[in-house]
Amino acid sequence: MKIFLNKSLPKWIVLLMDQLVMSWSFALSFFIIKQFEFEEIMRGHFLVYIGLFGVISLITFYSMRVHTGLIRYSSIYDIYRIFSAVLVTSMVYAALVGFWVSPVHKIDSVNIYLVLLISFFVSATLLTLIRMGAKAIFLYLKRGGPGKHERVLIYGANGHSILLKQALETSEMNRFTIVGFIDENPNKTDKDIHQKRVYHISDLDRLQQKQKVDKLIVFADDLKTDDLKEFIERCVELGIKVLTVPPTEQWMSGQLSLTQMRDLRIEDLLQRPPIVIENNRISSDLKGKRVLVTGGAGSIGSEIVRQVLSYNPALVVVCDQAESPLHELQLEMEEAFPGANMAIFIGDITNSNRMYTLFKDYAPEVVYHAAAYKHVPMMENNPCEAIMTNVIGTRNLADLSLTFDVEKFVMISTDKAVNPTNIMGTSKRIAEIYIQSLNNLHHGKVNGNTHPYTKVSQTKFITTRFGNVLGSNGSVIPRFRQQIERGGPLTVTHPDITRYFMTIPEAVQLVLEAGTMGNGGEIFIFDMGEPVRIVDLARKMIKLAGLVPEVDIPITFTGLRPGEKLYEELLNEEEQTIPTHHSKIKISKVRKYSYDIVVNDIDELVKLNKTKDELQVVRKMKQIVPEYISKNSRFEELDLQTT
CATH class of the missing domain: 3.40.50.720 (NAD(P)-binding Rossmann-like Domain)
Structure with missing residues (x-):
């Protein structure tokens, strides 16, 4: 049966079948007009009439290629071609009979025009029915006959x-x-x-x-x-x-x-109408530039690479320490942008010498800093590592950007830096404070003249702040999907916990737009839409899988994790926003910090970090960011000591 379904009739057989139908229809119509008086029919030049009709029909159908379509896929267009071919055949035949057969050969024993009229409807109907019937049978057999559809x-x-x-x-x-x-x-x-x-x-x-x-x-x-x-x-x-x-x-x-x-997918329901960005403005800002993307193998960093490459930069340097993801990204970009100039640089942003080599060799003009530790519970248990990457690593890159006269330094921050309750958010807030203080720097000393920087730089330091991105590595949606595949349960920390969500591409679009409009020192916050209750997200994902929550897949509440809070914010209470020309982007009016005070605080934090005394490190973090109040964390005791 399968072999039969995969076969199709040769074109010459289809043409022959069409001609048999045409000839049979003409003969039937002729017999009807002659009232089936066969002796009279044969004496009345029937063979001449049908022979001429067959020749004209064959030539017409072949010329109009009616026989070339696959019958099983017949469409309205094929029906139109059938009617056209039958009509042309009838008209040509009527003209030949009227102007040549009857007057020249004196053959006029039947009302041939009435024969043609009947034949037209009979043949057109039969040819259509044959095709539609063959299509219906084919579809029926392909579906396996009767059964569950x-x-x-x-x-x-x-x-x-x-x-x-x-x-x-x-x-x-x-x-x-x-x-x-x-x-x-x-x-x-x-x-x-x-x-x-x-x-x-x-x-x-x-x-x-x-x-x-x-x-x-x-x-x-x-x-x-x-x-x-x-x-x-x-x-x-x-x-x-x-x-x-x-x-x-x-x-x-x-x-x-x-x-x-x-x-x-749940991402389809959470995504919002497409964001309109000023592509021309971004293009003029990035075209022909040397662009560095740190954390380039991550969810946000790799999407920045994809979108930046579409604006024809002179060079994109992708920096990360994850070897395999970098390799996969390189293969993807070589296929998607075969003519693009891209350099892969493996390095740790906390290694100042390695980062110095990167800036010296490639001299980037625009830096997108996406490298960071981001998982709240993990950083709560490893605060010294959070300081190393999120604070010291950011400082290394920012200082080098001044040293090498980078035009723009765009940092990817997080809503967890607002009124932070955890190590991760606070480390990102300290990084925000540092690069903002650098933006107002008007002297030539950076870290005690560690780098050969001796003149005032025009580097613009810009921060972008947004919430969770859909489908990012380690985010809640991939985890829920895996739990559903395993049959559950879905684990939610708290019934009332909510989060903001944004797709990775739209987040990066706004990053590029904010980086273009920034003049330095701003913290851009994005319109994240309405917050989503995580338990509602879990229920929808179960239903999308065709299952019933609490019946097929249970939902269990595990309690807030270390450092986790119920609600995320995009602004401190003391902060206000200034609108921009883009409805999805606002500028946060934040407190100003003196570079000298900030650098002294961070130097002290770095010294404490080297001792690995976590309590002293976190105590210093709370001093730098007074609004940092630990939640569900072993560091809550430090807040009690200050009250």
């Missing part, structure tokens, strides 16, 4: 939706029964498109009860609208699984591949 709804009622319907019906591996289309436009509902009913989105509950819909299929581009997200959440609540497909222009060879269909 997935009953699906297609979101939208337009040309793309029709193409999707046709692609699903001719798919070779899955078995779909198209229930119909569903749309919010009342002008389209309660009508039929391609023999399928268009339903209104308000009919979803009734459809689920009567039609037993298994899945809804949507185009991925449509997911960015809030109305569709609400509708999809209704589907999830009703137990209807949601599949997404790419836009039709991305279909391979014009055909939808089943590998391009995927289950809806």
Whole structure:
């Protein structure tokens, strides 16, 4: 059977079948007009009439290539070609009979025009029915005959939706029964498109009860609208699984591949309308520049590399100490940007000599500093390492940026630096304070003249601050997904814990935009949308997997982790914001810090860090950042000592 389904009829057989239908239709019409009086028919030059008709029909069908289409994939266009070929055959034949056969050969024993009229409808109908019947049989056999088919709804009622319907019906591996289309436009509902009913989105509950819909299929581009997200959440609540497909222009060879269909992910529901950025402005800022990205193998850093390369820089230097991820990124970028000039630099940002070599060899003009330790519980248990990377590593890079006259230094910070309750957030806040103080520096000494820096630099130090990014390494969503695959339970620290979320690409877009508009000293904060309750996120992910929360997959609460707080903030209470030309980006008005005071504090912090006395290190951190109050941490005792 499978071999049969993969075979197709030779073109000459299709042409022969069409001609047999055409000739039989003509003969039947001739007999009808002659009232089946066969003796009279044979004396009335029947063979001449049908022979001429057969020749004209053969030439017409062959010229119009009616026989070249695969019958199993017949479409409206193929039906149009059939009707056109039959019409042309009839018109040419009528002209030849009227102007040549009858007057020249004196043959006029039948009303040939009436014969042609009947023959036209009979042959066109038969040829169409044969193709549609063959297509229906093919689809039936391909689906394996009767059995369990997935009953699906297609979101939208337009040309793309029709193409999707046709692609699903001719798919070779899955078995779909198209229930119909569903749309919010009342002008389209309660009508039929391609023999399928268009339903209104308000009919979803009734459809689920009567039609037993298994899945809804949507185009991925449509997911960015809030109305569709609400509708999809209704589907999830009703137990209807949601599949997404790419836009039709991305279909391979014009055909939808089943590998391009995927289950809806929670990231699809959390993403917001696309961010509009000033590409021309960013391009003018980066085109032809030498750009350094630290932490380039990480989630944010690698996306910065991808987006920066699209603006045609002279060179992108990717710095990280993770060998394998760097190698994978290099292979990806060589394939995506074959002509790009990219250098891979393996190094630890805490190693000042290694970083000096990087700046000396490549002389970057723009630095995006994404290298950092970011996991809150891990840094709570290793505060000295957090200081080494997030504070000392940032200071090394910032000082070198002054030394080598970098134009812009853009630091990637976090919302956990606001009113910090943990080591990680506080270390990032100290790094923010340091680079802000450098921006106001107007003398030639950096770290006691450690580096050969002897003139005032014009380096602009800029900070960007945002919350969690979807799908980043170690984030909650990949962890939930793994727990669901294992059958649960999903572990949530607290029923009321909330977090802000943003996709990696949109976060990096805003980083590039903020870096372009920054004049130095600013802390840019991004519009993160509404905070999301993590337990609600867990329930939605379970439902998206087609499972029932607390029935198929339990949710357990494990308690807040060390340093973790319930709610993240983007501003301190003492801070205010200034709007920018971009609606998603605001500037935080923060306190000013003197470089001399800051550098003395950090020098003392570094000395304490070398002793590995964690209590003294954290006590100094609390002195530098007075709003740092430990939560659920062994360092809470230090707060009690100061009260």
